[in-house]
Amino acid sequence: MRKLSRKTQTSEMDVDLNSYQLENKPISASLKENIAIVQNIFNPCDDLHLREFVIGQEHPVSAAIFFIDPATNYDILQRDVMEPLLSIMDFPPEGITINWLMKEKLPMGKVLAGQQWSDVIKNISSGLAGLFIDGLNTMVLISVFENNSRSIPEPSSETVTRGPQDGFTEDIRRNTALLRKRLHTPRLAIKQLEVGEITRTRVNLVYLKGIINENLVTEIEERINRIKIDGIVSDGQLEEFLRDSPWSLISTVNSTERPDVLAAALLEGRAGLIFDNTPFCLIIPVTMVNLLQSPEDYYDNYWFSSFIRLLRWSAFFTSLLAPALYIAVTTFHQELLPTQLLLSIIISREKVPFPGLVEALVMEMSFEILREAGVRLPRAFGQTISIVGAIVIGQAAVSAGLVSPAMVVVVSLTAISSFSTPSLSLANSVRILRFIFMLLAASLGLFGIMVLLSVLVFYLCSVRSFGIPYLSPLAPVSFSDLKDVFIRVPVWMMDKRPRLMGRNDLLRQASGQKPGPPPPEERGEEK
Amino acid sequence: MLDKGRINSIQLLLLLVMAELATSLFTVPSRAIMAAGPDSWISLLVVTGLYGLLVAWVTLTLSQRFPTRVFTEYLPDIVGRVPGKILTAIFAILLMHISGGILSQGSAFVHIAFLRETPSLLLDMVFMGAAFYGAYLGIEVIARHTVLLFAFFTVSVLVVVLLVLPDVNIDNFLPVLENGYMPVILGAKDASAWRGEVFLILMFYPYLNLKQEASKAAYGTIIIAVVFSTLITMTVIGVFGSEVASTQLYTVFKLARYISIAQFIERIDILIVIIWIAGVILKLAIFQHAAGIAAATTLGVKNYRWPLLGSAIISTAMALIFFGNQAQFDYFFDKIWPLYAYSIELFFPALILILALLLNKKGVNES
Incomplete structure (x- = not known):
């Protein structure tokens, strides 16, 4: 069996060794071949490191691990990968298996098994370490990622005096974490999309299930999946592919670097797009009225906010x-x-x-x-x-x-x-x-x-x-939404979401919550 | 239906209100005062109101028989194909002719108030260009624009009226009905012609999303238009007196110019000019949309954008040919316009309605 597979692999290797067309080929069981293929694919790629070693002492099996040097956290690699592997004394009776390795020997949060070269290439290029073991036609992909992004900054383009001071960063995981921190609900949907053949930029479509109009979600997904481009490096490039009126002078997509703004938008029934490598995320759909609203309008006294509006x-x-x-x-x-x-x-x-x-x-x-x-x-x-x-x-x-x-x-x-x-x-x-x-x-x-x-x-x-x-709720006019256009009424009066966006679940709070002193009976006063 | 847009009853209502008031609110008072003196507000309130309601009833009843098509689409069904096409062609051309009239009215005022040295052809073309763009974007866009403009329009008119209110002299209205009822009826002659512009519902009815609210829109239009024009006419009489008011062509403009409070709030007339310009553009866009659709259905083409361009060019040419100089302009609006307007607004649709009733023509498969 092993022999057979090796043979087919070898013949394919002769053809494809040097090409990028390994996409759907399975991984070989021979360590040497695998190393040769990886070195060929990533050539020249001097920040890719190869470490060869031996597992087990009684029946040693040779193994190799690939990782991209600058993206790797050495502490984790040392403590959670190399040490457990090198200290393996003996194998279970059925021999060394991927399952056993993953379940018992690698104390990591995120460990994947890959059998296709496409998985390998994609994951190693995005910073995972790849572990090959001689005799196994499956590889283990281990997340030893070193987070190189800066710490959570203050949003420099949208500052407020009263209100949260954290902003998005260039790291998509941290950005979605900031959003999760504000929306503790399984209704928060995060759909991962990829844009760019080369950059494979991760774009997360976020929305709240049950509030958003599902057609909007499919429309956004379709528009993003339609994009065929070598790569994008920032949100502005994607925005131009997403717009309704491509030649328009006026932007119909809003961008923000504030997680609180995004969370508020999701609560109104909008969708957001969070990007890797940029602190700006997009909010869609957007109206002109939204573009003249500042987050601080909702954090300050409503008299003052209305005046400022x-x-x-x-x-x-x-x-x-x-x-x-x-x-x-x-x-x-x-x-x-x-x-x-x-x-x-x-x-x-x-x-x-x-x-x-x-x-x-x-x-x-x-x-x-x-x-x-x-x-x-x-x-x-x-x-x-x-x-x-x-x-x-x-x-x-x-x-x-x-x-x-x-x-x-x-x-x-x-x-x-x-x-x-x-x-x-x-x-x-x-x-x-x-x-x-x-x-x-x-x-x-x-x-x-x-x-x-x-x-x-x-x-x-x-x-x-x-x-x-774009001009709603002014034209077409929606009287109930005028509460948040030129003035901002108190929060306890904003019982409804914007009609056009949140009509799936129009009520956002119980009505009649105007605060006031409790009636005399409750205060225990005598009449 | 060539325009796929849908509007609601409030939008239709305000669209028709703006079509009625955009120009007439500022030109009609002096015409009415000229004819009926201090009682002209009664003629505006009662006589034009009754005429407007009659037109609204006739055109609405006719439209309701064919709820999914515009007037020029079902007309051939009633009177026969060839005569129908001839009539729709005439109807389309008359709409363009009226547009030409609006256009020349619009630029005449801008000419007098603002740009005395600019040739009126340029003003006409700029006005028409903006209106064409609006009509080109379709009924939904026009309707949204209408709502915004109506809000601004109402605020401006109320500001002017409120600021001159202290100067209103009740004696100017007395004695009431000094010369009996005849002047009151005659005073409505000109004003009614504008009030009847609600007949445009013939060309806009199918876009209405909830047909059961149509009567609200049609009759509401007349009520709002009558209230506005009566209010402004009463203010003009109250401030200037009927003698002075009847001699000024742009009375409301003068009224606004008259305002001076604390040497600071003055030259409010600019507000009138602003809503005049925006209103003329909107009114033109409404008429152009109707004319473009009428032309397109007459020609039987699928897309109304090219007929619309043709209509814009023809209307501008008509403004120059038929209203090119002051004499033609005055003659038309003094002598021809009332009868001309009654024929298009009331007699022609009434005739078609009677024919439709007699021949029992109704829209097929139209709910």
Whole structure:
């Protein structure tokens, strides 16, 4: 039997030794052949180590273990693999078997048996150690993985003052653990998918069973499985494959690095995609209203949160329209300003040699360049950019007569407003739209702004994110969901999940939980 | 049905309300006041309301006989194929003609209020481009846009009305019915023409998802439209008096400009201009959608996008040809428009309804 199998293996080896087409070939029983094949496949691959040794003392059997050096934790390898194996004195009566090894000799949490070369290649490349034993056509794959990712960081792009401070990391297992920590329920589903022929990036689709619309899950899985690509290294690349309107300027997928945001999204009936090698995970579907919500809205007092919400919405429109309105008013509609204000603007623009549009474009462009430079700049040069920036967009530019002080105010206001949008992707879309608005304002004034705004609303009304209208619950209007758009009502009033996403299980809490003092009888007071 | 969209009754209601009010709310008061003086609010409240309800009843009854098809699809079934096609073609062209009228109204106001040196062809094209895009995206998108705009529209109108409320002088309404009932009835002549635009339900009924709520939408439209226009007309009379108000074409615009509180809240007229522009685009989109579908069903094509483009171009051309200068414009809206509107809105659908009843035509297999 063994002889026979060896023979077939040898003949196949001659053909396939050097190729990647070992995918569905079984492993040989001969240790020497196996070592030769592995060394051939992983060549050159100098971080792959081979350690040959002998098991048993009375009837020694030779064995070999492969592991990728930098990904391996030597302590574990030493203590839990090598020592038990080397201290084996005798075998059970039926001889050495994989089962026996795995059950009695390897005190590890995760040990797999592999019989196909495809398993071997895949697992060794992803950092497992592979143990071959002479005479056995099965190999043992042992997880001796060294976790090289950084410790749990503070989410740097979405900070809150009150609320959890942990963020996702580049390690997918740690990320799902952070999520599990928040959702202690077997209803939390985690489906592992793989993207990329070469990178085999692990992508975990997470959702809450019973709340999510099952069609959404199959739709997401289908869209991901359709992707044929050599590899992805971050979530943004996958996002572009997943979008409903591929050419859209506006992102219909939200990304976050906060586990609490993801957990809250799952509770609303959305799905999440967690990636290996990036701290950002995607939340789908998403509406524009979601992109203007910050996690802190739910951690603070609801009066304050509602105030901030309203402020944020007005800041959003300011960042979209302020420079365009300035251009329109100074170029076409001077009569709209109160006389005093108009006079001071005219006086301040007296020395400026450019029309409003040029002035605004120059300022906006220099602001965008400063911002981009600030992101790219090594941290050590940070001070330079702030000094230079203050000169370019500031008093120096005004006193040089290049721009008017009013313009400086408008540009700064726009800049500050654009930073108050919680979602970076929405803020970035607005950055581009702002320039289109400015051009139209310069040619058609307020009329141009209004027309473009109408077109934009038409467009946003037509966009869908995985079947959910992008402007819901505003259009189509859903009155019960307006409780969480411009204002945020107290948590004890939010009895229902968003209607379009959570309609499988609409009620999220018992109604009528408004807190109050207990009735007099319960307090034991006399009437 | 060429557009696969579905809308609910509130969306249909607001769609028809915006089609009625987007332009008329600002142009009708002065026309009505010109004819009926201080009593014009009664004509808006009662006479136009009754006319609107009549149109709504006729067109709704007709639509309910053929619940899954638009007017231009079942018309040939009632009157015969060849005459039917001729009638639908005329209907489509009339819709484009009305679009041309809306377009020229829209750009005339922008021309006067804002951009005096911009050629009206450019304004027409920009307006029509935006409206075409909306109509192209389909009925669902138009309906969603409508709801957003209606909220903004209502708030703006209420802000204007509330801010001038202290200046309303009750004496301006007195004496009531000084000249008897005749001026009141005549005062509704122009305004009714706009109130009858609820006839568009002929082209939008099939998109309604719950047909049993159709009457709510149709009659609700008239009630809301009547309340709005009566309110704004009363405010105008109350502030300006009927003498002054009748001489100004864009009274509501003037009304908003009149507001000045604490030297800070002023130039509210910009609000009126904003909702005017957005409203004209939306109203045009609604009419273009109807015209595009009408043209597509007449031609018997499967996709209404190309007929829609044709309709946009024809409507813009019509705006230039038939409403190109102020004289044509005034003549049309003063002399022709009321009768013209009554014919399309009431007489023609009523005739078809009577024919359908006599010949007992009903949608086949339509629940």
